[in-house]
């Protein structure tokens with residue numbers, strides 16, 4: 156290379172820090188002492204390579220092929236990277252540093268601080284499962300993921316698992332629920348909600364809800380950046396930046412799926428089934444509740460199974476705080492929760508260790524009564540997931 | 547028709563000689579229910595095996611405001627956790643009387 160004083164030598168750059176250890180849990184000390192804290196959205200390294208040993212036949216062969224391919228991006232050949240980050244690869248310039256994948260040891264180290272009573276593990280790698288056009292392949296991935304998670308994360312103090320189902324294969328999804336429901340560490344059924352078409356209230360998915368209701372396992376919808384699917388709610392073509400996709404994708408999808416479930420009368424058909432929405436923030440909740448109520452006046456006869464107005468069902472849904480919107484004033488969060496009547500349904504969630512994770516301090520800065528804070532930090536989640544207090 | 551008892555408006559209906567009386571203002575935005583029409587509505591529940599059916603012909607009071615529907619016998623709003631107050635109606639010597 157010519158030494159012209161202008162050339163830049165490109166070197167491989169190591170990640171600049173380890174975000175897995177970004178929160179000094181010890182700093183909270185007395186502030187959190189005695190409080191039950193349930194982190195309802197935690198992710199561990201579940202990249203495809205872990206699923207290999209749980210796949211058989213031609214799907215195992217196919218997984219071997221996937222793992223040999225070089226998809227770039229993060230370690231572990233990531234389905235998420237293929238789907239979510241290619242278009243804007245590198246656009247955040249390692250600022251903040253890309254989240255590392257948390258190993259089991261990272262998770263246990265975080266739990267050993269004794270601050271967090273429960274971590275509920277949700278999938279990372281399979282969050283885009285709704286995009287996959289082949290139902291059998293999607294179902295095989297879900298089966299492998301669930302078996303891996305149950306084998307690798309069973310019997311750990313305070314660690315609980317949400318199994319994942321592939322909604323495009325409702326029968327296999329119901330079988331997954333049947334096979335894992337009795338496991339004491341399995342506390343929820345995760346339906347990754349982005350890319351699911353038709354929307355999740357459609358009658359074809361009802362075997363999933365029937366199975367979950369039969370086993371009293373709550374359903375958790377978990378979002379992902381809504382990308383690269385050519386229908387509602389959002390198309391990649393609509394946005395120039397990943398920030399726009401990220402901001403709109405999660406809540407738009409959540410609103411779509413809530414609307415779909417409620418308008419399909421699923422809460423009437425499965426009255427004991429509990430639902431949660433994760434990773435979509437909170438501020439849109441009043442909008443969808445009361446917007447639907449207004450329209451319901453005119454269109455109720457399209458939804459003759461409903462016994463109450465839509466908001467009366469939606470206010471029963473649990474909701475994770477992550478990614479908490481940047482509400483500017485310390486009293487704003489309480490006002491918002493009052494608007495959607497979420498005192499008994501809002502659950503603190505970090506999304507640890509992902510890029511957008513929320514730290515406990517971010518929640519603690521909002522003013523509220525102690526009783527409400529206790530509900531949000533832990534009590535509501537204990538009820539939703541059917542967990543016993545550990546403190 | 548609408549009658550006023552003290553400050554309370556009450557909607558009174560005569561359906562082929564059967565009288566029904568309900569609170570006369572819709573809780574939504576206070577439209578006068580006495581001006582609503584009576585028809586049927588669609589229902590869908592375990593009793594219909596989750597099939598949508600037309601039912602309650604002539605017993606569903608439709609609010610003239612925005613169409614909320616009330617069972618004229620019970621005052622119960624279809625599709626809402628809401629019930630209008632109903633009043634007993636007595637007919638004596640050709641006189642229609644509300645039992646308050």
Ligand code: FES
Pocket residue numbers: 452572573574575576577609610611612613614
């Ligand atoms: S006033 Fe009765 S429906 Fe609006």
